[in-house]
Amino acid sequence: MTDSLATPHQPFAAATDASKGSEDPRSIVILGSTGSIGTQAIDVVLRNPDRFRVTGLSAAGGRVELLAEQAQQLRVRTVAVARQDTVPALREALKARYGAEPLPEILAGPDAATELAGSTCHSVLNGITGSIGLAPTLAALEAGSVLILANKESLIVGGPLVKAVAKPGQIVPVDSEHSALFQALMGGTRSEVRKLVVTASGGPFRGRSKTELTAVTPRQALAHPTWAMGPVVTINSATLVNKGLEVIEAHLLFDIPFDRIEVVVHPQSYVHSMVEFTDGSTLAQVSPPDMRMPISLGLGWPDRVPDAAPGCDWTKAATWEFFPLDTESFPSVALARHVGGLGGTAPAVFNAANEECVDAFLAERLPFTGIVDTVAEVVSEGLASGTVKKSHDGTSLSVADVLEAETWARARARELAARAAKATSEVRA
Incomplete structure (x- = not known):
């Protein structure tokens, strides 16, 4: 897996070899400390003070106490x-x-997290939500720190930028699915991998038709059956946009082609993802749905943190189910594959438009099914107008390109959402 950003066979040797011979706690910076990932990471740290020392924290600023x-x-x-x-x-x-x-x-302002991410430390846990995590991701990698990545959006929107600065194995993924793949890939070599199988809970609306999804309310969409997450990630899980983003992330992290990355619905969320090898064998990573496990693996890699989270209770009967993805009701994964294959700024446009559409849905200005439909329209318009730069255009991607594409996508998504809201109000009137 030598071409991969996350390389379980070669775990950032220089950093980990040096740390294993030291009795000092590993220095950690946590970005997004007051969010779901950040608070759970701090729980792991506080229970392991001999192993970890947090030197810096960043947050948006809404929860100062x-x-x-x-x-x-x-x-x-x-x-x-x-x-x-x-x-x-x-x-x-x-x-x-x-x-x-x-x-x-105290550091303050839009660049504060980026400045903190570039400070001297062993590892940076990027738990920021959204594409605003790109600059801190790049800062951590350029500083030579191990990047414990929970902010998938930064990799998705800035894939070529991240790949240009990241050393093999410098990134340890924290998403439960990618942590599972990371662990399962230890069971074979790159040439032996047939496919990656990314599992999805199916969200709160598994089994519903697209017509039935039309009347879904924000309150219903925020009631995830398995995971406790922030509002944006929870809505992304309900639309399965999150799974589409994870497919792109898996492609970038492990350098596996899109046609060899499969999504399967697994409502119990115990099997976090699987790797199928060429001999027909499949290795799965299994644990109860608790993010402290993948977080602790990121903090401690290449060593595990004992008792980071509860394991499976094998004394109790359990049934695990797997279903094929309903691509008609949930077209987001197919759309994500499309933009991921285009590369360039297409993933940035997809992600930015989705963030705006989620905001519009939560504000009841856009129907649930309108989220992905509007994102698809923005992507289509961007391609037709040339606003979206594809990876095969022969141009190198820059941070400015990403920001310009995101700005356009956000503005266009807001326009389309406002148009939809106006049309709905006129019909009701």
């Missing part, structure tokens, strides 16, 4: 917030917890 509590618990050197206006409240929250002790350094 929690951020201050985390900073005080972990005794971090630096705290970063994206929102400059939250600094006074954060400083007061820190003072209340630190008392007469010196406060940690």
